[in-house]
Amino acid sequence: MRNSKITVAIPKGRNLKPTVELFKRAGIDFSPALTNDRKLIFDDEKAGITGIIVRDTDIPVYVEGGAVDIGVSGKDQLDEQEKNIYEMLDLGYGYCRLVLCEPASLKENDDPSRWTNIRVASKFTNLTTKYFQARGIHVEIIKLYGSIEIAPLVGLSERVVDLVSTGATLKANGLVEVETIMDVTARLVVNRASLKTKHKAISSLIKAMEESLSKNPIKE
Amino acid sequence: MKLNPTAIPHGTRTYLFEEAANKRFLEQTIHSHLRSRGFQEIVTPPFEYHESATIGLREEERNRLIRFTEGDSGRIIALRADITSQVARSAATHLLSRPLPLRLCYTGSVFRRARKGKGEKFVISQSGMEIIGHAGEDADVEIVRSIVSALDKVGLSGFSLSLGHAGFIGAILEGCDESDCEKIRAALIKKDKGMLAKILADAPAQKKSKIISLADLFGDGEEVFKKAGAIADSDNSRSALENLEKIYNALRGAGLREKISIDLGEMRGFGYYTGVNMELFSPSGIPLGTGGRYDNLVKRFGPDIPAVGFGFDIDGMIEALAKDISAPAWHGSDVVLVGGSKENADKLRSAGLMVIVPLGETDLDEVKSFAKKMDIPHILLGGSKEGSFSWIKSASGSTENCGLDDFIKKYFSK
Incomplete structure (x- = not known):
């Protein structure tokens, strides 16, 4: 897929719409992606840019492997996967937090400063491990791929580490926040070699986005 | 385990x-x-x-x-x-x-x-x-x-x-x-x-x-x-x-x-x-x-x-x-020499060719299939007449008669 054209990985899901808006501001039209949810490749022939629609968790992989030059990825996935790519712009949208939660009943008498050994269910095994290791706490991680909040209810783990935006899911499952591990927003990521070999096109794209965002942030 | x-x-x-x-x-x-x-x-x-x-x-x-x-x-x-x-x-x-x-x-x-x-x-x-x-x-x-x-x-x-x-x-x-x-x-x-x-x-x-x-x-x-x-x-x-x-x-x-x-x-x-x-x-x-x-x-x-x-x-x-570039054409060896003498093989080798001499009894069909699978483009079949070989091309199967010098010349000219 790599030639002098620029290719972009756009995330499915929550960040799709603001990302299409972001590229629109830089003069690139991916709006058909908003209405056609079966097609996965979109060309803006006028701008000479191709967009592919992929799962947000896969975007760092596409960018690192050079399958695309640019992508939009959540900071949570970037820090979880630790890919060797540039994170050039904080796009401001896609805000949520990675938090450690536990059942409200547990929280009543819990003192996190006394933890030495805990069991946590999460998708984010790397971030969770690092977070607790740095505090000298042994953590046993139960890797799940979805419905993390249910783990304490069925006794799989006492606690969970997951993304929270409104907190409604937590509340519905009787969980409360204990600690925020990180704040998350979407980032513009760039393949390392692409930035060297196509720096003119990529720099001007980033500059257009940066200027537009500083005047008028993208809201969801 | x-x-x-x-x-x-x-x-x-x-x-x-x-x-x-x-x-x-x-x-x-x-x-x-x-x-x-x-x-x-x-x-x-x-x-x-x-x-x-x-x-x-x-x-x-x-x-x-x-x-x-x-x-x-x-x-x-x-x-x-x-x-x-x-x-x-x-x-x-x-x-x-x-x-x-x-x-x-x-x-x-x-x-x-x-x-x-x-x-x-x-x-x-x-x-x-x-x-x-x-x-x-x-x-x-x-x-x-x-x-x-x-x-x-x-x-x-x-x-x-x-x-x-x-x-x-x-x-x-x-x-x-x-x-x-x-x-x-x-x-x-x-x-x-x-x-x-x-x-x-x-x-x-x-x-x-x-x-x-x-x-x-x-x-x-x-x-x-x-x-x-x-x-x-x-x-x-x-x-x-x-x-x-x-x-x-x-x-x-x-x-x-x-x-x-x-x-x-x-x-x-x-x-x-x-x-x-x-x-x-x-x-x-x-x-x-x-x-x-x-x-x-x-x-x-x-x-x-x-x-x-x-x-x-x-x-x-x-x-x-x-x-990124077309790598030079590659093959496993250049020639399988069947029924040739040690001197024939030496001659081909000193001309710079990679020559395989089959071990043991050989069946021509087996040699052909071997050459194909191992990416060897040529077979030279000797033994019928002194100094004369059948030159079989692995890819096409086409056969012609030639002497060793002739083969070497043609091999390097193409």
Whole structure:
């Protein structure tokens, strides 16, 4: 897929719409992606840019492997996967937090400063491990791929580490926040070699986005 | 649990036939080219005492060393993660009485624990060069010229070389405390200006904006040097910039402008770089090697001698050879000789052909199928008449009669 054209990985899901808006501001039209949810490749022939629609968790992989030059990825996935790519712009949208939660009943008498050994269910095994290791706490991680909040209810783990935006899911499952591990927003990521070999096109794209965002942030 | 004897350690691989041939072709071609420029080969041991193996490595790289202990002494030994520091040690010891500069080259593997899910290799094949004992830009330029002409020799004329300067970043970061420096380095590696702003929240405004602007200092040389000139406000930063500009201008003069981009915010690779650093990519973005100036490394072993070098990543080159250029036509052998004499085989071999003589009883159909499966284009079938052979082409199956001299002539004429 790599030639002098620029290719972009756009995330499915929550960040799709603001990302299409972001590229629109830089003069690139991916709006058909908003209405056609079966097609996965979109060309803006006028701008000479191709967009592919992929799962947000896969975007760092596409960018690192050079399958695309640019992508939009959540900071949570970037820090979880630790890919060797540039994170050039904080796009401001896609805000949520990675938090450690536990059942409200547990929280009543819990003192996190006394933890030495805990069991946590999460998708984010790397971030969770690092977070607790740095505090000298042994953590046993139960890797799940979805419905993390249910783990304490069925006794799989006492606690969970997951993304929270409104907190409604937590509340519905009787969980409360204990600690925020990180704040998350979407980032513009760039393949390392692409930035060297196509720096003119990529720099001007980033500059257009940066200027537009500083005047008028993208809201969801 | 029963161990599976066919399993291989994570991050290791085998090179079969064509890949092995490409690997040898690359190593051989790079080596002969470096020899033709006066670089002399040195072969260093695959492991080292831990104290030596860690010289010049950052913490992350140190954590990836493969360690074991020496039987008698119980001292910790590590597989080498870098050949340059070994070469530097040789320069500081065995080669101390030789005139400088030394031009040295090497081919070998380095070892780093491969982390799962990262596509990392445990064994990394490198071919590299070092010029030890020359502090001027001429040495840096000679390294780049050697890279470029070696690439030309292997047929990779399209490439892109990114140049940075450890001394420039060092000068801009002067006065930052060490833990901030480490954080700044991590953010610079990602060109994450938001993170830089956060780390430098309490720093004086001017210093903050200077450091943040490092992340934007990439692109065409002229443009970057102009922007960098505006933030170079110390003797060290100015002289680093001047140094890189001199190297860049010399390379531009050699017609390499289109292939070179400058990135003054790059702060990766070994911790021992002090001056220019280089990162080579194929047209499709495959990393092909890294290098740079390391004026303080030899000193770690004794004498204070400046040096610069570069190492090709052979696996990257193999990938680029397959992807970016049409590799030379490859076949397993040239000829299967059936029913010929030892003298016939010798004659073909001394003409430069790769000749297989089947072992034991042979059936022509089997030979044909063998030749096809092993990518051998020709079969010569002798024995019916003195000096005359049936020449069968494996691909088409077409047959003609010819003598050995005739075959050799036709083989090389096409």
